[in-house]
Amino acid sequence: MKGVVAAFAAGLLFAVGLALGGMTQPAKVVGFLDFFGDWDASLAFVMGGAVLTHAGTRWLVLKRRAPLHLERFVLPTRTDIDPALIGGAALFGVGWALSGFCPAPGLVALPALSTEAWLFVGSMATAMVIFDRLRASRTAETA
Amino acid sequence: MTPIASTVGGVLIGLSTTMVLLTHGRIAGVSGIFAGALERPKEEGSWRLAFVAGLLVGGVVLSLLYPQAFVISHGHPTWTAVVGGAIVGVGVRLGSGCTSGHGVCGISRRSGRSLVATLTFIGTGALTVALLRLTGISS
Numbered sequence: 001m002k003g004v005v006a007a008f009a010a011g012l013l014f015a016v017g018l019a020l021g022g023m024t025q026p027a028k029v030v031g032f033l034d035f036f037g038d039w040d041a042s043l044a045f046v047m048g049g050a051v052l053t054h055a056g057t058r059w060l061v062l063k064r065r066a067p068l069h070l071e072r073f074v075l076p077t078r079t080d081i082d083p084a085l086i087g088g089a090a091l092f093g094v095g096w097a098l099s100g101f102c103p104a105p106g107l108v109a110l111p112a113l114s115t116e117a118w119l120f121v122g123s124m125a126t127a128m129v130i131f132d133r134l135r136a137s138r139t140a141e142t143a
Numbered sequence: 144m145t146p147i148a149s150t151v152g153g154v155l156i157g158l159s160t161t162m163v164l165l166t167h168g169r170i171a172g173v174s175g176i177f178a179g180a181l182e183r184p185k186e187e188g189s190w191r192l193a194f195v196a197g198l199l200v201g202g203v204v205l206s207l208l209y210p211q212a213f214v215i216s217h218g219h220p221t222w223t224a225v226v227g228g229a230i231v232g233v234g235v236r237l238g239s240g241c242t243s244g245h246g247v248c249g250i251s252r253r254s255g256r257s258l259v260a261t262l263t264f265i266g267t268g269a270l271t272v273a274l275l276r277l278t279g280i281s282s
Binding site: 131 | 144145146148149150151152153154155156157158159160161162163164165166167168169170171173174177178181182187188189190191193194195196197198199200201202203204205206209210212213214215216217218219221223224225226227228229230231232233234235236237238239240241242243245246247248249250251252254255256259260261263264265266267268269270271272273275276281
């Protein structure tokens with residue numbers, strides 16, 4: 001139960017950070033990506049603030065033997081750079097620039113009831129689930 | 144440009160991602176958290192569902208207290224939300240992450256994979272905006 005409350009609180013905090021940072025405004029996202037035009041550097045400050053804070057605090061957490069609500073830390077182990085990583089990231093950048101949204105801001109923006117946020121999240125969720133199902137059935141076939 | 148608000152926002156995001164690491168021992172990559180909440184909602188005590196609920200409730204409160212955060216003024220036609228959403232959906236699953244997973248958490252842990260991913264999505268994002276401007280789809 002406590003794990004649920006903690007996760008909820010983290011999501012709430014994340015939402016406030018996104019809104020204050022400007023991530024929930026498509027115009028700010030597009031402005032950040034508008035390197036060759038009218039550049040708005042704001043999101044660089046969001047990323048900078050986030051990375052410095054997370055990098056500056058995660059080492060303390062990792063001194064623990066385990067997290068609070070899971071038996072052990074589960075961190076990514078891959079170090080290879082493969083076509084899926086590049087292709088996926090490339091696609092993500094395109095979709096992000098087209099819509100002005102990425103996953104978290106899209107979700108946070110839903111209650112504000114913009115058509116764009118709802119279309120974005122609906123489309124993204126559908127695509128995610130279909131992609132994951134296709135990928136799972138492909139892996140099952142070759143297994 | 145909003146350097147102060149954006150930095151403060153970033154700090155809160157950084158704290159939130161460290162919180163997730165502390166409480167649930169995982170990278171706070173929201174694309175993965177959301178996909179997990181959709182596809183395996185009961186897994187690990189439903190913490191992903193709770194995190195997404197936190198995002199949504201945060202959105203409710205913010206829409207009341209800070210509605211200017213949700214202004215839609217980028218001037219793109221509506222189809223970009225649908226097409227963009229679908230492309231993001233595929234991209235984040237194929238590429239194993241998004242701005243929070245690769246950009247914040249990955250770079251913080253000095254992951255070469257995440258640095259490459261982040262530079263890639265910012266790069267294609269910038270090229271896309273340039274193209275959108277050139278074609279008049281974006282103004």
